[in-house]
Amino acid sequence: MRSATLVAIAWAAATNAALAQDFSGDIGDATLSLTLEDDGLYLVELQYDSGSNSDEQYLSIGVGQDGTTSCGMGDSSMVVGRLCTSETCADGEPVQMYEPTMTGVEANTNSAGTLANTSITRDGTVLTLSFVADMIGDVSLDDVQCVIWAAGDLTSSSDNDYLAYHGAKKSANNEVVFADLGSPASANATQEPTAAPTTEPTAAPSSTETAGVLTGLDGGLTIEYELASDTEVQITMSYAMSSGWIAIALSSDGSMIGSRAVFGGTGVSGLPAEVGEYEITAYEAPSLYDGETSIQDTSVSVEDGVMQVTFTTDAIAGESLDADGAGKRIIFAVYEGSSWGPSHGANFGDSVDLVSWSSAGTVSGSDAKDLTAMYLAHGIMMILAFGFLFPLGTLPSALRHKLAPEPRWFHFHRAAQTLALLMALAAFAIAIYFVDEFSGEHFTNTHERLGLAVIIVTCLQPFFALFLRKGKSRSLWRISHYLFALFIFVGGIVNSYLGIDDIEGYLADSEQTALEALTYIGTAVTAFVVAIIFVMFAKRGYKSHDNHQHKKHASSTTSSGASTFDDINENPKSSGAEVLSPEANSSSDEHFPADSSKDASIRQVALT
The missing domain is CATH 2.60.40.1210 (Cellobiose dehydrogenase, cytochrome domain)
Incomplete structure (x- = not known):
């Protein structure tokens, strides 16, 4: 038997003198009978109509010293009687003492008390458990404060000594029956319990109905x-x-x-x-x-x-x-x-x-359905932004010498990066919302803190492009632009994996798997784009060094120099020629096309 909810009756009055009387009465759906014998032992009989004719049943009674308002099976020693075959009783006795454990019960073979004249019988559907004892477990029956009972079926599993969960066949919660065993009566008379002569006892908090x-x-x-x-x-x-x-x-x-x-x-x-x-x-x-x-x-x-x-x-x-x-x-x-x-x-x-x-x-x-949907939306949008749009939007810049002339590559670059930024900000807003809604504490783990740093750097990219790329800050902007881009790529992907780990358990297995697969693909796309950027950097950086002597012949208006591939703007329409703008070299570079108003100042410098 695993447990029973609370049912308590007063087993005896406060003194041993009260135990000279017998008791018989109902405790819930069961009937308990106590008889004090001459040798100081108690004859205990418990009857219960289980409604079943099965011979694979049990009936049990537990006693405790915790008082009538807190008596529970987890604190009680008990006697269990089993109607059983050799398979369900194994080598154990049909009637035994038991003690509760964290997961059920176990037989108690160490009790110093007497347990004799034991029997468990069935008459039709009525089970009767009977035994003589002076102690149950380590609880003397003279000191008993409360009683609980339960009945159930036996199973073929040896767990809990073949005792199945009793379900509704148990004591009703907090049904307290007080027996005044001190009332005058003959020593062997059986009487119905009566109330105390002066005042009604204080019952346990009523919870016979669900609170x-x-x-x-x-x-x-x-x-x-x-x-x-x-x-x-x-x-x-x-x-x-x-x-x-x-x-x-x-x-x-x-x-x-x-x-x-x-x-x-x-x-x-x-x-x-x-x-x-x-x-x-x-x-x-x-x-x-x-x-x-x-x-x-x-x-x-x-x-x-x-x-x-x-x-x-x-x-x-x-x-x-x-x-x-x-x-x-x-x-x-x-x-x-x-x-x-x-x-x-x-x-x-x-x-x-x-x-x-x-x-x-x-x-x-x-x-959690709304929260789960937000988790999915946040994860998918962030992975699309940092695993696909940001790196793919960088390709036109990396391959601009292989694509059509400006400003087509720039328009594509700007559109893709803007869309990625807006998507990342929307996903960030979703995260802020569901943390407010379900937790309330922001930036408490690595995923949240790294995500905040990546979002801040991502927002700084266009800010620096607008205000630092011209004039004396142009070199600083160029360096920060590449370093920030690298941090966004790596930080975005790493944080995607951290986020997937954080929400594991909140998503269905299929949703978790799909999100992981999307992250793997985004990682591959980002790695591919980064590899192309480094290859193009190496190739074009080498060519610019190889053509260093040619650029010495350029006009003094290009004195700001095009010593790296960032300042070379090849004209695919000219054979061996480069179209340069003074403004493009002095206040801009190939990441941003020259204004149309300055097109008239474009001059051709031959690089032979």
Whole structure:
């Protein structure tokens, strides 16, 4: 048996004298009978109508010392009786003591108490568990404060000693029944429980109805929450799938990084625990929280194609739920599959507002579909800008001596770079928006900081071209133009890969693969363009050096020199001649064509 929600009854009054009386009464759908025998042992009988004629069932009872408002299976020692064959009981006894674990239960063979006269029987659909004991686990029955029970089916799996999740066959939450065992009665008389003679006892916080529901993923995910005590909350998450995991996390800003989460699931290879606590520190498959855990009464079941994960806690991975306070902002995610990893695709969302655990009603979570669409738009636009448009827009400049005369190459260069800049700025604006919407903290990681630097340098390119390329600043502009371009190429591509790593898990696998493929192609295009630029630089730089003596014969109006390929403007219509403009050499260069008003001043200088 994995867990049960809270059901508590007073086993006895505060003193041993009260235990001289017997008790018989209903606790939820089950009936409990206690008889104190002469040797100080208790005869315990629990009956439950399971509605099944199967001989592969179990019935269990747990006891604890935590008090009637916080008794849970995770804190209780228990006795489990199994109607079973040799396959489902293996070598164990049909009736045994058990202790809870993080993922279920394990047999307790170290109890110092007596467990005798054990039996588990079925009469039609009614199961009866009977035993005589003075202790269950390490809890003396004289000191018992609360009782819980559950029933379920046996499985062929040895996990949890063949005990399957009990589903709805369990104690109703916080159904508290008080028995006044101190009332006058004969020693062996069986009586119905009566109320205390003076005042009604204070019951646990009422949560027989769900206090609240958070819905997400277009209503496909429901997260029900209710107070289990003054400090604890019982949470039940449901989603239509048979294999995968469901997660809920406390997050102050809606971000996954830095959140404290509970993951629960089944059928997932490598899942660290059926239900476990995690501290999310990176976009990768998390490891179990290594601090003191708080979750209890954990269970995972799949019925009629719906997975349900349940647990009770007052904290997640060290962070308090603040059950009696204003509440918490929570995020959620669902992964449908069979492999443990960080990916959950678009199946995640955010409560946006604080969830008050004690408030009834339905809260609609903000789903991730819009965020996923923005991730895709941002990534695609940035890769198109920095992997395609920027490098391809540079080719006309690099190949201008092989293309048609100015200003055609320049117009293409300017148009492509302008379009790339506008696309990059639009993608940057999308990033600013979704960080504001879902996180609130900007430039907190390498991808965001490098992206900001690349955008700033990209915007400086046209600014420098307009204000620094003429006059004395022309040499500075030429150097900065090439260096900035190189930084934009390399920085843009590197940042694309960083971004893909950051959003891994937020996109569907197919979307992630497509984005990675587009980045690989953009990388190849950029590498190809950079290679062409270096080859053309080498070739034309060598030619300009080889023709150095020819340029000495040029007119003194070209005294600013064309010592590199940047100042050579070949005229394809002239055989062995170069068309130069005084303005082109003194205040401009071939990256920007001469103004048409100056065309009349063009003169031809023969280079022989």
